[in-house]
Amino acid sequence: MRKKIVAGNWKMNNDLAQTETLITSLKKQTNTSNAEVMIAPTFTNLWQAYQTLKDNAIEVIAQNMHFADNGAFTGEISGGMLKSIGINTVILGHSERREYFNETDELLAKKVDTALAKGMRVIFCFGEVLADRKSGNHENVVESQIKNALFHLDAAAFQNIVLAYEPVWAIGTGETASPEQAQDMHAFIRKTLDSKYGDIVAEDVSILYGGSVKPANAQEIFSKPDVDGGLIGGAALNADDFFAIVNAF
Numbered sequence: 001m002r003k004k005i006v007a008g009n010w011k012m013n014n015d016l017a018q019t020e021t022l023i024t025s026l027k028k029q030t031n032t033s034n035a036e037v038m039i040a041p042t043f044t045n046l047w048q049a050y051q052t053l054k055d056n057a058i059e060v061i062a063q064n065m066h067f068a069d070n071g072a073f074t075g076e077i078s079g080g081m082l083k084s085i086g087i088n089t090v091i092l093g094h095s096e097r098r099e100y101f102n103e104t105d106e107l108l109a110k111k112v113d114t115a116l117a118k119g120m121r122v123i124f125c126f127g128e129v130l131a132d133r134k135s136g137n138h139e140n141v142v143e144s145q146i147k148n149a150l151f152h153l154d155a156a157a158f159q160n161i162v163l164a165y166e167p168v169w170a171i172g173t174g175e176t177a178s179p180e181q182a183q184d185m186h187a188f189i190r191k192t193l194d195s196k197y198g199d200i201v202a203e204d205v206s207i208l209y210g211g212s213v214k215p216a217n218a219q220e221i222f223s224k225p226d227v228d229g230g231l232i233g234g235a236a237l238n239a240d241d242f243f244a245i246v247n248a249f
């Protein structure tokens with residue numbers, strides 16, 4: 001049975017004091033849905049966030065990691081380092097990592113391998129840019145992103161993979177994919193997985209939608225049968241908005 005998940009990607013927002021304030025507000029919220037809730041603060045605040053939420057159902061996750069275990073990679077953070085402070089889930093392949101830090105499918109395949117080898121869960125992000133959507137090439141783009149980064153894995157690996165479809169044109173723009181566009185793409189993603197791994201994997205993988213999800217549109221998006229949750233940017237920076245989205249299930 002696939003899980004419902006709502007994850008807040010804080011991106012490069014919130015210093016330590018702001019992180020503590022937001023977590024205090026999050027702890028006052030009630031989850032009336034059956035969705036798992038996660039937040040991804042910046043690296044410098046992960047330890048504090050993890051300690052503060054240790055006894056809470058909100059899972060603290062990371063926004064990125066390096067593929068190597070350690071070594072001469074100035075400025076980078078390894079999966080082992082994350083695990084050592086209690087972090088068991090990592091977002092990989094976010095479009096901002098792909099665009100601003102030149103992360104390729106090939107690099108992401110290595111990161112996925114390392115995270116899975118460490119026993120971590122991966123939220124793997126992908127999605128087309130506006131030009132691909134306009135030219136009708138969006139399914140091809142998404143299919144190749146998934147194939148290039150994930151299709152070397154065996155079926156069992158997908159127990160620790162969550163997919164996040166984030167059309168780049170909908171991220172931070174206020175423009176959401178329509179619930180139908182999200183549903184169509186999520187169904188296409190399951191079909192793509194089915195073609196390689198069969199229907200058990202395809203039906204069991206959770207597929208999140210990300211891109212301008214707000215309290216006002218969450219319910220309609222989450223009502224679609226192949227949408228299992230959301231990866232939330234801007235609206236995750238406010239505890240009331242974030243939990244309004246969580247409770248939209």
Ligand SMILES: O=C(CO)COP(=O)(O)O
Nearest residue numbers: 009171172211212233234
């Ligand atoms: O990139 C996102 C989550 O990873 C989505 O961001 P917004 O919700 O701000 O559009």
